[in-house]
Amino acid sequence: MLRRRSNGSSTITRKHDKLLAAFEGISMSVATARSPQHIWASPYRLENNSILIVGRGPTFDFNSITLIERFYLEVVVVNSFINNPLTQLYGITAIFDYTGFRYSSIFHYTPGIVRLLVNTLQNSLPLPIKACHVVNLPPILTSVANIVFGLLSKKIKSRITFHPSNDGYKSLHAVLNPELIPEEFGGNIKQSKMIDLSEKIEELELQLMDRFKFGYVKSQERREAFRLNPPINAHKAVEENEENVNVSSTNNGCK
16 A cells, blocks of 8 residues: 655655665575575564564674665565565564674774665655664774664664663563563574574565556566566566466565
């Protein structure tokens, strides 16, 4: 369902055109796209009915996958949740865990990448972010976090919480029910119950590409070229796969 601004333009259409400009030119194999296994979801909704997503990105080897490619995978996953009307309404809660961050990775957070992260977070995501909890942030990333935080709107800032690394996740438990968060954060949900959202990344990308059929006339040719040669399916036209795609990701397994 498209939500429209007062000027009549489609909010989602505008967002997809911005994503198009950000991700044109990147390419990766399906194996590469699945390999990070860094985006997980709880099988249960939180008490506010939002979906809980856990991001475990810091242990990436940026020699095999770039930060912009990793970010693309995250956008693909988030866009897939728009299929669920309940998630459209109640949105997403995220936990970003920086355990195991490689200090050499700091050099990949360039000003251009930071700007893209900020613009996408504020203007291009199709769902509301109810809350974002950052845990185990290493001191070396504090400067990057301060820059990003300073560029965010007041509304987004109010939804981000940086939790201390030495309190046994007590501050996290104060805002999220331990019964509904993973055991690695002192919760009760076992890792074996968590949903690996990278597992069906190819099918999820097809869903995103399907939305690129719609948009502004001035960007129609660019959108169609991107849709027919998507980053993960770099050598296959979308139409060749659509008949074989049977994605049960209307809610991605979340109850």
